[in-house]
Amino acid sequence: SQQGEEDPQALSIQEGENATMNCSYKTSINNLQWYRQNSGRGLVHLILIRSNEREKHSGRLRVTLDTSKKSSSLLITASRAADTASYFCATDGRDSSYKLIFGSGTRLLVRP
Amino acid sequence: GAVVSQHPSRVICKSGTSVKIECRSLDFQATTMFWYRQFPKQSLMLMATSNEGSKATYEQGVEKDKFLINHASLTLSTLTVTSAHPEDSSFYICSARVTSRTDTQYFGPGTRLTVL
Numbered sequence: 632s633q634q635g636e637e638d639p640q641a642l643s644i645q646e647g648e649n650a651t652m653n654c655s656y657k658t659s660i661n662n663l664q665w666y667r668q669n670s671g672r673g674l675v676h677l678i679l680i681r682s683n684e685r686e687k688h689s690g691r692l693r694v695t696l697d698t699s700k701k702s703s704s705l706l707i708t709a710s711r712a713a714d715t716a717s718y719f720c721a722t723d724g725r726d727s728s729y730k731l732i733f734g735s736g737t738r739l740l741v742r743p
Numbered sequence: 744g745a746v747v748s749q750h751p752s753r754v755i756c757k758s759g760t761s762v763k764i765e766c767r768s769l770d771f772q773a774t775t776m777f778w779y780r781q782f783p784k785q786s787l788m789l790m791a792t793s794n795e796g797s798k799a800t801y802e803q804g805v806e807k808d809k810f811l812i813n814h815a816s817l818t819l820s821t822l823t824v825t826s827a828h829p830e831d832s833s834f835y836i837c838s839a840r841v842t843s844r845t846d847t848q849y850f851g852p853g854t855r856l857t858v859l
Binding site for chain 1: 775777779784785786787788789792800834836838840848849850851852853855
């Protein structure tokens with residue numbers, strides 16, 4: 632079963648604006664990862680944040696993690712049309728199985 | 744970075760036939776591989792964990808006799824959809840865990856299965 636939910640389910644913004652996506656999960660985790668998926672394609676790994684980290688940056692991406700609230704957010708700054716894709720968070724639980732459980736995803740549309 | 748391939752990328756088959764999908768780690772050894780299924784506009788659902796040299800571990804609700812998994816080597820896992828039906832039509836994605844780095848998984852490009 633899925634670990635949690637993401638919101639919004641869909642987001643439409645203008646090129647140049649920032650996009651924020653949120654992810655909530657249910658159980659204790661080792662780390663949380665964000666992936667991007669273009670329509671009909673495989674997953675591209677964006678960023679990993681460990682349970683003892685609160686914030687991480689990579690280029691135009693900023694990820695936060697609040698383990699007390701079991702939530703994470705992904706911020707894409709200065710969005711581009713090429714950022715149009717679905718974004719998923721995935722959690723790696725503490726059961727040593729290394730399984731990734733994915734959130735429901737956010738479909739982002741960046742209008743040129 | 745590490746590369747995972749899947750073959751075929753697309754397959755169309757008739758109802759009742761079996762389809763085999765291969766997942767290969769091209770430049771690293773993968774003790775563990777995972778198989779996911781994704782329906783249109785939905786998220787990835789973990790189907791099973793494939794461990795080299797041992798039986799796969801299936802998630803609740805996934806029929807192990809229908810989705811046969813074989814992880815015969817450190818670079819190859821196969822998923823066979825037996826007696827496929829139209830409701831098995833989906834996007835199947837594998838991932839491989841780098842043995843030396845437990846928190847890193849690399850995903851294949853996916854296989855689109857259409858059962859007529």
